[in-house]
Amino acid sequence: MESPNVKHISECFIQPHNASKESKKRFYLTPTDLAMLSEHYIQKGLLFTKPPKANNPNFLDTLLAKLKYSLSLALVHFYPLAGRLVTKKEQDPHLYLVYVDCSNSPGAKFIHASLDMSISDILSPTDVPLVVQSLFDHDRAVNHDGHTTSLLTAQVTELVDGVFIGLSMNHCLGDGTSYWNFFNTWSAIFQAQENNVTLSKISNPPVLDRWFPEGHGPIISLPFTDPSEFIDRVEAPKLRERMFHFSAESLAKLKAMANSENETSNISTFQALSALLWRTITRARLLPPDQETSCRLAANNRARLDPPLPPNYFGNAIYPVKSELINAGELLDHGLGWAAWKLHQAVVNLNDQVLKRYLDYWLKSPTVFTMRYFDPFSVMMGSSPRFDMYKNEFGMGKAVALRSGYANKFSGKVSSFQGREAGSIDLEVCLLPEVMRALESDDEFMEAASVPSHE
Template sequence: MPCQISSNSSTNIISKSTIFPATDSTLSDLKLSVSDLPMLSCHYIQKGNLFTKPQVPIPELLPLIKRALSHTLTHFPPLAGRLTTDVDGYVYISCNDAGVEFVHASATHLFINDVVDTIHVPDSVKGFFTFDRTVSYDGHFRPLLAVQVTELNDGIFIGFSVNHAVVDGTSLWNFINTLAEVCRGTKCLSKKPCFSRDSVLISSACLKVPEGGPKVTFDEHAPLTERVFRFSKESITKLKNRINNKKKTCYNNTEVVNEVELIIGEDKVSTLIGNWLKNASVFDQEKSKDREISSFQSLCALLWRAVTRARNFPSNKETTFRMAVNCRHRLTPELESFYFGNAIQSIPTYATAGDVLSHDLHWCAEQLNKNVLSHDDKMVRRFVRNWENDPKCFPLGNFDGAMLTMGSSPRFPMFDNDFGWGKPVAVRSGWANKFDGKISAFPGREGGGSVDLEVVLSPETMAGIESDPEFMEYVSSDVC
């Protein structure tokens, strides 16, 4: 195929080809679940890794990646299939070995530093992905997966565009990790996917799709600013301790101790205070063991307050913070850890702008914590029943200007992708599912509990959080 310019940037498309599984699939059609079907109106997921330049020349590297992809698809046959809808309106993945798209691209005018050493994510990154703004319903007639290898001057980027009605983040990163293992020559795979379809997520309810297929529910072309904020392990620990160590008693107050001494005498007060401290310590330890607010919830609370301040709402304006949660371990019986498909639900937490800003970080984090803790088997099943009563696609977006939606997870193994020339330098994403208030959480490259937040906001809101002292106090100074 002749060289062409990507619509996203000055990336040159050198070639396109179709990669088929190394062996024929024997997997039956997989029915989409109540977690899969709502994603038919979402864009394909676009995630990928940036690497330093391999010593292997590109003409030798590309066939190696293609062979590894072909062999990996034998373990993930749904990704080489297509969506199909039967006469009753039920949607399936047909594991028909139709193949995936493979793209070789060039952006040799770009360096690694052009991607990672910028305050805001440059638009050039969007050219590292194909299937730009493709809606997942289009998987009926387009590949469910595309892999693009883009040459930079001093590195390469491997970008994955995957149908969101077929995978969630857990399934996607398991596939990418497996591809890296196969590319390195690993024979025995460590994390085999499970294609079982016998859980409560598989329903007899039918999603009625409008003529022409569902459309995205947000403005795809709204002006946005994107930045990756880095949070070191030390910074997150400091924030988490601040939130979890909220003073619950006044036993450290010298004025109170002095008053007690005047009433009951100095000799008795030391014994009293000693017992008080001991009992309070035991109580607080037990309470914090049950209700400790996590590092991630602490970060979410920090961001919620900063964005609410920057948006400058009246105090009675209701704000929403949505968090995607993995339901695999929340169901009873649990799903397999590597259940293939979507097994996520979106938990909304509501609070007025006045409450978010008048209370402290502990209060904000506690609201998120309560919702996450309460999302058990009973709640997952309630979400399923509610969807069955009103089957519809997921309304993704910021409809009232006061929403934040957190996706992805710092627990995903995004840096466990050594294809044979070292671990990634960074994680980046494409245009997919981006709107004002869309946040994605990545693990920090240095590991150890560090976190990167990919934040997408309107330009004025981004400027607001970048000048917010409380928020920026915890952001690492170096650019990601």
């Protein structure tokens, strides 16, 4: 039986509630922003249970009005998200400049949709149902599409017994830190509105000043003449996508085991968890013993630069920390702690010098990343359980679950999310079907993991 389709009921555009002089200026993109032009939007969303007041026939209209108004107030602080990308070209001297025009745009998009399914239809199946991809705008869009489509869309989909709020944001404008700061700010403004309080200031105002390596910017000319030279629309293979839950107790055991094997206390919970995924996915893939593999972790660089960037710097300040290449046989011959120590060393070695060297190399030969950059024998740990995802409430209590869209997925991509209960982590694992089957019967993995509870 085919699942019902998401039906779009209405859409409109939301402008910042008021515009400052600053918001009329160009918002320039930095090297780490420009490198994202061929990647997908960030798509994450929260699923809420309809509260008792949802029986009121005006419930949804009232909710939508409050969401739109609080969104317009949030956009005052994050005004580039209401803009559009623009490319300025010149032949002599060569110029290919991509920036955000904050003043000539209809604004951020707001979609009201419906889906004739229940919360359990979304959360009960073993694999994440495909219909979840339709709970987001910008399906399969790459960031360069922000020239003609919104840089931010909020899609509010009414289910039979729930509401899903899916937010898609152009990845050229910011990373996960920037994305969740926006989501948290929107929620805080909404909650203040619910309590009839006017927020005179927000708790984590974004720092919109652009950061460029010394001697560069704000104009970075790309070595292209046409988008076809760097846009690569890669379709993911058929994947299985599953959520796995790791309780605080299970994570504590993994961390203790990894540290004990190394007679240290320096390995973090996340490094131990990433080592578990690296080892067990490598085993599930049945790689030849001499096949090289690595594990990458998406690292926030704000504090690693010297001088450091502000914690609320709005933009892309991430770098995929990569372990050394290791033969699959060697990885599996050693224990969890050995793999975790390799990841720990890679994280410790990522410093200002390494980042500046990478940026210097990029500026000499600018490139745009695509999905083809990811090694099919490796594992990529994306997102972060440090982001406060369940803090986002919109008058319906705490969300029951978090889900993501089609964007930025490939075999071996693992996204880590804050778990619903304190100290826990949920992992969204994307693998080829036969590899997922093997992982599901891997004792080492399944002893640590469980199915998320949505009570």
